[in-house]
Amino acid sequence: MTSADAWSATPTTAVLILADGTVIEGQGLGATGQSVGEVCFNTAMTGYEEILTDPSYAGQIITFTFPHIGNVGTNEEDIETVNMASSSGVRGAIFKADITDPSNYRATKHLDAWLKARGIVGLCGVDTRALTALIRERGLANAVIAHAPDGVFDMDALKQAAQAWPGLDGMDLAKDVTTAQSFSWDETPWAWGNGYGRRERESFNVVALDYGIKRNILRLLADTGCKVTVLPATASAQDVLSHNPDGVFLSNGPGDPAATGEYAVETIRKVVDEGLPVFGICLGHQMLAIALGAKTTKMHQGHHGANHPVFDRTTGKVEITSMNHGFAVDAQTLPGTLEETHVSLFDGSNCGIRLKDRPVFSVQYHPEASPGPRDSHYLFRRFANLMRERKGIASEAER
Numbered sequence: 001m002t003s004a005d006a007w008s009a010t011p012t013t014a015v016l017i018l019a020d021g022t023v024i025e026g027q028g029l030g031a032t033g034q035s036v037g038e039v040c041f042n043t044a045m046t047g048y049e050e051i052l053t054d055p056s057y058a059g060q061i062i063t064f065t066f067p068h069i070g071n072v073g074t075n076e077e078d079i080e081t082v083n084m085a086s087s088s089g090v091r092g093a094i095f096k097a098d099i100t101d102p103s104n105y106r107a108t109k110h111l112d113a114w115l116k117a118r119g120i121v122g123l124c125g126v127d128t129r130a131l132t133a134l135i136r137e138r139g140l141a142n143a144v145i146a147h148a149p150d151g152v153f154d155m156d157a158l159k160q161a162a163q164a165w166p167g168l169d170g171m172d173l174a175k176d177v178t179t180a181q182s183f184s185w186d187e188t189p190w191a192w193g194n195g196y197g198r199r200e201r202e203s204f205n206v207v208a209l210d211y212g213i214k215r216n217i218l219r220l221l222a223d224t225g226c227k228v229t230v231l232p233a234t235a236s237a238q239d240v241l242s243h244n245p246d247g248v249f250l251s252n253g254p255g256d257p258a259a260t261g262e263y264a265v266e267t268i269r270k271v272v273d274e275g276l277p278v279f280g281i282c283l284g285h286q287m288l289a290i291a292l293g294a295k296t297t298k299m300h301q302g303h304h305g306a307n308h309p310v311f312d313r314t315t316g317k318v319e320i321t322s323m324n325h326g327f328a329v330d331a332q333t334l335p336g337t338l339e340e341t342h343v344s345l346f347d348g349s350n351c352g353i354r355l356k357d358r359p360v361f362s363v364q365y366h367p368e369a370s371p372g373p374r375d376s377h378y379l380f381r382r383f384a385n386l387m388r389e390r391k392g393i394a395s396e397a398e399r
């Protein structure tokens with residue numbers, strides 16, 4: 001069937017079809033073809049390139065609520081993906097307005113061409129407010145996004161594909177985006193890119209477990225004085241300990257933490273038992289919680305944006321954070337050994353934990369931002385202080 005409307009000046013060349021049969025029509029951008037995933041919405045007003053290259057979005061189609069996306073083009077420095085060999089990132093992108101020509105001195109490519117080159121299907125000319133309202137009402141939805149320049153779509157087949165997709169619940173995607181080989185961050189060509197990491201090194205030897213790690217995490221760890229060795233998600237505790245780390249970092253990543261737990265949980269548990277300082281972000285936070293006896297749940301609409309207020313129970317301070325998660329740690333299931341340190345001021349959901357008797361802590365949000373505010377960068381310094389403490393070195397100011 002053709003859905004191009006003879007009365008419309010802009011014929012339909014791309015569609016989004018939700019598993020319940022809802023059809024949203026617009027104009028295609030980026031790659032042609034079709035892709036299946038969970039539709040979420042991100043409320044950030046800046047940083048679309050960093051969002052689109054965050055490996056945690058694997059299996060998801062992002063609706064940008066900010067209407068003008070693409071105005072500053074794209075460049076090589078704002079890519080957050082570290083494992084460039086991984087192809088399984090974001091599944092699609094939805095914008096309100098068509099993409100204008102870039103107007104920024106850093107731009108090297110138009111977002112449309114960039115999406116095409118990365119195989120990301122795009123849809124624009126859509127009422128993103130209505131789509132966001134729909135997701136808020138009905139919850140995160142499985143869907144197919146399709147782009148066909150001739151405007152010909154097999155709607156039934158697309159709907160069936162959306163219905164047949166099992167969804168993120170129970171899906172392990174960290175194994176798809178993690179690095180195949182361990183590597184040292186210092187030796188990667190982009191490590192020194194953005195002015196981070198130039199600080200004189202202290203001798204912190206940090207192992208980062210890569211479940212879908214972002215570049216800015218590595219930059220900030222380096223900036224805090226860490227020499228970072230990145231290991232694949234499936235690394236055993238023995239692998240981790242063979243590097244003789246001063247601390248272990250658990251990264252963000254895509255998919256359902258409960259499904260990722262199989263190989264990661266045992267490693268995390270053993271590392272914690274060793275008494276090593278541990279710092280986890282997002283998926284790393286969720287898996288740390290699972291490893292220590294708590295449970296995670298799927299959220300109704302998730303948190304994706306750059307202005308989420310979080311309350312730090314330990315200091316009484318509020319920080320504005322960057323978030324990207326569709327699962328959350330159920331605070332009701334935290335064992336007595338764990339303390340809830342941070343909560344979301346939007347919905348009260350858990351945003352941070354720490355072990356009462358060990359140097360182990362994690363947060364649900366993204367202190368590395370990229371994009372987003374820098375309020376939470378202090379957590380990297382907190383991690384460094386835990387390592388200093390263990391080595392008998394005096395702590396430095398967190399903020």
Ligand SMILES: NC(=O)CC[C@H](N)C(=O)O
Pocket residue numbers: 056251252253254255256257281282283284324325326327328
């Ligand atoms: N950014 C992340 O690490 C996301 C964690 C997990 N995949 C979630 O959606 O909750």
